[in-house]
Amino acid sequence: MPGNAALRRRMLELEITQVELAHRVNDHIETVSGRYGTCCERTVRDWLTGKTRWPHVKQRAALEAVFGCKAEALGFVRRGAACPASPAEEQVQRRTFITSGPTAAIAAAVPVFSTRTTIGASDVLRLREDLEALRALDNRRGGHAELERAALMGAGRVLDLQQNGSASERVRCRMFGLAAEFNGVAAWSCIDARELDRAQQHLDTFMRLAGLAKDPDAQFRVWNLVAMLAHQRHEYTEAVAAGKAAQAVGITRRDPMLSSLAHARTAIEQAHLNDRQAALRSIGLASDAMGRAREMPRPSWIAFYGPAELHALTAVIRDRLGDAEAAEAASHQALALLPDQFRRNRALATVSLAFAQLHQGDVELATSTAGRVFTLMSGAPIPGRLRTRLGDFHRELLTLPGNAPAAREWADQFRTEWSRS
Known part of the structure; x- marks a missing residue:
């Protein structure tokens, strides 16, 4: 007897196992009749092999409710072609779904053929x-x-x-x-x-x-975002703890790319706590983990992270620790590797480069570099995080002694572009 390909296909599409289908059929029968069904894995196997071509009425109703379609669409063949239901079946239907004692109210409220998606x-x-x-x-x-x-x-x-x-x-x-x-x-x-x-x-x-x-991947991302939010609130100790929590998620130990990101995020916060030794150790661990990472299927949200982003984060850390020359080199490496579609990330790396140049005393080059951000983000509002970085650059520039023409030109450009965004 040929197998039931339609039922098998629907089970594969919905990722329902034989055991699970049996349970769901029994659950539906219990809902409408008050008594748990008798379907088992062997029952489902008989449907799939074609041994049972037309399940009895309660199981058919349950199958139609589970899959949201008629039994014929599931590959079942009515006995005697298009014969109407037998009197015995009608009697079972009436007894089961209408006169079920204490569950009559439930039976009235829940249709035999569910409309649930x-x-x-x-x-x-x-x-x-x-x-x-x-x-x-x-x-x-x-x-x-x-x-x-x-x-x-x-x-x-x-x-x-x-x-x-x-x-x-x-x-x-x-x-x-x-x-x-x-x-x-x-x-x-x-x-x-x-x-x-x-x-x-x-x-x-x-x-x-x-x-x-x-989902361990989602749990990792939770801790990554907790660290970033704590950073914006200047709660760096909490951000370090979140970074370490991300390191402890099981998926982090299995994927060096995620491990690298967790260590890099921790290093950022340690640098803001002025813990130089810990920050350099963490960014070193991030680099080592990146070196072990291999191509493998990963969720799309982490597509932004790779060698380019690691260089960009390294630039922030180095600049925070007072290593402006190393920060400039890391920023150049980041910009050389960042894909064009990551426009906001390129803009952030450009601001980091401007900070590194400013901290080496090259005001004219730094303002020219910072001005490129407005070109990069042309046609779109500047996100708040990037606006904050540009605002920090502007305020630091104004604190420098003297009133260089480059600083005045930047201030004019900053005010103009700020009002547009």
Whole structure:
């Protein structure tokens, strides 16, 4: 007897195992009749092999509810071709779904053929494409209110599907992971825009959903964002602790690229605590881990991190520790390697280069370098984090003795561009 290819295909699409399908069928039967069903793995196997071509009425109703379609669409063949249901089946239907004693109210409220959406791998892929589009927008423009709103709308769509749809446990975990990632984009957008209170709210939701998703990658990203938010609040000790928490996540020990990022993030905070030895040790560990990293499938959010970004972070650390010459060299290395699509990151690396040149006393070169940021970000508002760095550069420039023409020209350009952005 031929196997049931349609049912097998639907199970693969929704990532439902034989055991899980049996449980879900039994659960549905219990919901509408008050008594747990008798379906088992062998029952499902008989459906798949074609040994059972037309399940009995309660199981058919449950299958149609689980998959959201008629039994015929699942590859089942009605006995006697298009014969109507037998009187015996009608009697079972009436007894089971209408006169079930204490569960009559439930039976009346829950239709035999559920209208709940069945969530499958195609839904996950479609939502992930939306997520990737938001990340590409972030790389071009940086954090802004529209990006935050779009990310929250994406999270809302995912959670609405979770609430109103049925899915396998594996798909449900993926959906929680997607909801977490959308909230992570919203949190990151606020961090980049320096909307710190809203960032904290989204980060709290991100942390909760990452736990529900049981996703170690999301948990790593939570600690990475916690460190960045604490840094913006000048809570450097907490930021160091978050960086070390990221180092302790299991996935970090398995992927040197993530380990490198966690060590680099820790080094930034140690440098701001003026702990030179610890900062240099951490950035050295980040470099060593980067050297061990190999090509492998990774989530798209970490696409920004590689040798170029490590050089950019090294420049910040070296400049903070007073090594302006080494910071300038690291900034040049970062800009030589950064892909063009990471426009905001190139702008940040350019500001770091300007700081390094300013700290070596070359005011004219530093202001010329800083001015390139406005060209890089032309056509898009300047994100809050980048605006803060430019503001810091401007204030430090004004504190220098003398009133060099280069400084005056920069001040004029700064005021003009600031009003436009």
